[in-house]
Amino acid sequence: MxxxxxxxxxxxxxxxxxxxxxxxxxxxxxxxxxxxxxxxxxxxxxxxxxxxxxxxxxxxxxxxxxxxxxxxxxxxxxxxxxxxxxxxxxxxxxxxxxxxxxxxxxxxxxxxxxxxxxxxxxxxxxxxxxxxxxxxxxxxxxxxxxxxxxxxxxxxxxxxxxxxxxxxxxxxxxxxxxxxxxxxxxxxxxxxxxxxxxxxxxxxxxxxxxxxxxxxxxxxxxxxxxxxxxxxxxxxxxxxxxxxxxxxxxxxxxxxxxxxxxxxxxxxxxxxxxxxxxxxGVFDPYVLSTKTDALVYQIPGGMLSNLVAQLKAQNAIDKLDAVLAETPRVREDLGYPPLVTPLSQMVGVQATVNVLLGERYKSIGKEIKSYIRGEYGKAPGSIDAALAEKVLGGEQPLTTRYADTLEPEFDKAKEYLGGRAESEEDVLSYIAFPQQAEQYFDIRDAEKPFVAQFTIREVG
The missing domain is CATH 3.20.20.70 (Aldolase class I)
Structure with missing residues (x-):
């Protein structure tokens, strides 16, 4: 069998x-x-x-x-x-x-x-x-x-x-x-x-x-x-x-x-x-319906729910169809990156900004700029020349592995946290998500039981 x-x-x-x-x-x-x-x-x-x-x-x-x-x-x-x-x-x-x-x-x-x-x-x-x-x-x-x-x-x-x-x-x-x-x-x-x-x-x-x-x-x-x-x-x-x-x-x-x-x-x-x-209300029935439009837009489920949430927050859910149509155009401009985290979020946000501002690339996200500079790796295809020029201004994108340019960060983070980090894992949590980790450390510290410490002296 x-x-x-x-x-x-x-x-x-x-x-x-x-x-x-x-x-x-x-x-x-x-x-x-x-x-x-x-x-x-x-x-x-x-x-x-x-x-x-x-x-x-x-x-x-x-x-x-x-x-x-x-x-x-x-x-x-x-x-x-x-x-x-x-x-x-x-x-x-x-x-x-x-x-x-x-x-x-x-x-x-x-x-x-x-x-x-x-x-x-x-x-x-x-x-x-x-x-x-x-x-x-x-x-x-x-x-x-x-x-x-x-x-x-x-x-x-x-x-x-x-x-x-x-x-x-x-x-x-x-x-x-x-x-x-x-x-x-x-x-x-x-x-x-x-x-x-x-x-x-x-x-x-x-x-x-x-x-x-x-x-x-x-x-x-x-x-x-x-x-x-x-x-x-x-x-x-x-x-x-x-x-x-x-x-x-x-x-x-x-x-x-x-x-x-x-x-x-x-x-x-x-x-x-x-x-x-x-x-x-966390489980929205919307995510259960079959969405054949994804065969055109290639938007993953998590990205789609994020787009809906973003547009609702901006009172612009009526722009969803326009954002969905803009997404593959942005993807093409960027050399057809696969729409998976973090590229899916980056492309989706840029498509949303293009639609809400009524002008393509009037505002370009910092992550998109980093992508065009080559900091996320090699783009699968060619990036739109006008968009690349707008970001790079004639500079050449990075062709080597971006991580080779990064300094070691663990020891600096460990030193910064000091006693707040109870383990190596805490330091890694902080490096991954600094603000969220520190907030969690605050909550954890607040929940620790108060222990009074007394000095016991021997009386002769």
Missing amino acids: KQMHITETVLRDAQQSLIATRMPFADFEAVLDEMDQAGYHSVECWGGATFDSCLRYLHEDPWERLRKIKSHMKNTKLQMLLRGQNLLGYHHYSDDTVRRFVRKSIENGMDIIRIFDALNDMRNIEVAVQECIAAGGHAQGCICYTLSPIHNLDLFVSLGKQIEEMGCHSLCIKDMAGIMSPKECFELVSALRENISLPIYVHTHATTGLGYMTYLKAAEAGAAGIDCATSCFSGGTSQPATESLVYTLAQMGFDCGVDTKILKKVNDFFIPVQQRFAAS
């Missing part, structure tokens, strides 16, 4: 895509032991936006959260998503920070680190991959899937070869917008299997309605595993449902290695959790 690995995403990408990563540890602690018995290949539970959300909204230590999850997961591998040189933030960090962060992730319980670069510039994942391997973790290199005049099968295969040469243990095709068709998936998985020997995992979203069909063709092409979400947190901008895929794949002759009775218990547990978020 053929094998198909299942990665369960409810603790990370599913809740990130549907409820903006607002699920505290207390909401799922009671089901972790059950999940550990389900037979998943891995549980994606960390990385992505979870780190930021823990500090910013949930007032949790993300490292402690990881350790707690690990204490319940004795049989199941834990998995995280890492943005290469961006780690879990939105800009490049120094190599010393990247190495420490990766090593500490593994020391605190992480098993599989899925590592990607938003531009598919493999120079930006090398350090994280090297450190993951050195620390004993499973390094999974990513190809960010996108459609454009310059992205084709040959390019993706060449990226796959680079990932294999780098020493990665497996490869993931990361289709963050759910735009990879069943045919395209079958052809890409097949081409990669013909050219490299790594196990190939496929990640997609149900946004466009293609996800279920795409996964079935991935299985037929010989993919090693797929990402799914327990059914009450599946669909829409999340992943296809775990139970539905397991049921269908079993009929196709695949052993997913999971216990379907436990899958039901896991979903039964999360139904009232989902209902609470729906009642509070």
Whole structure:
């Protein structure tokens, strides 16, 4: 019987895509032991936006959260998503920070680190991959899937070869917008299997309605595993449902290695959790509808929800269609970067600004300027000449790896924090998200019980 690995995403990408990563540890602690018995290949539970959300909204230590999850997961591998040189933030960090962060992730319980670069510039994942391997973790290199005049099968295969040469243990095709068709998936998985020997995992979203069909063709092409979400947190901008895929794949002759009775218990547990978020308005039904326009705009689910929120905040939700139409134009001007964090947010914000100001590039975001200067890596295609001239003014963009220009930052951060940092992990939290980390440290300090200290003197 053929094998198909299942990665369960409810603790990370599913809740990130549907409820903006607002699920505290207390909401799922009671089901972790059950999940550990389900037979998943891995549980994606960390990385992505979870780190930021823990500090910013949930007032949790993300490292402690990881350790707690690990204490319940004795049989199941834990998995995280890492943005290469961006780690879990939105800009490049120094190599010393990247190495420490990766090593500490593994020391605190992480098993599989899925590592990607938003531009598919493999120079930006090398350090994280090297450190993951050195620390004993499973390094999974990513190809960010996108459609454009310059992205084709040959390019993706060449990226796959680079990932294999780098020493990665497996490869993931990361289709963050759910735009990879069943045919395209079958052809890409097949081409990669013909050219490299790594196990190939496929990640997609149900946004466009293609996800279920795409996964079935991935299985037929010989993919090693797929990402799914327990059914009450599946669909829409999340992943296809775990139970539905397991049921269908079993009929196709695949052993997913999971216990379907436990899958039901896991979903039964999360139904009232989902209902609470729906009642509070955090779970917006809008994210569950099928959006075939994404096949044109290529906007990932998280990016779409961000655009809606931004426009609502500006009382300009009536401009949504104009912003959606402007997004691919901005992307073309920037050389067709894949729309994945942080590029998706950068392109979306610039498209929004262009529409709201009524003039294209009247105001250019600092991140877009950094991108054009080459600080995020090599653009996949050519950047619009007039836009480049407006930003660069005749200067040449950076062609070397931007991280090579960055000074080590860990020791300076440690010195700045002094006694406020109780661990190396605290320093890394601060480097990743300075303001949010300091706010969390303040809350943590305020919650510590007051201990009166007395000096006991011996009376003779």
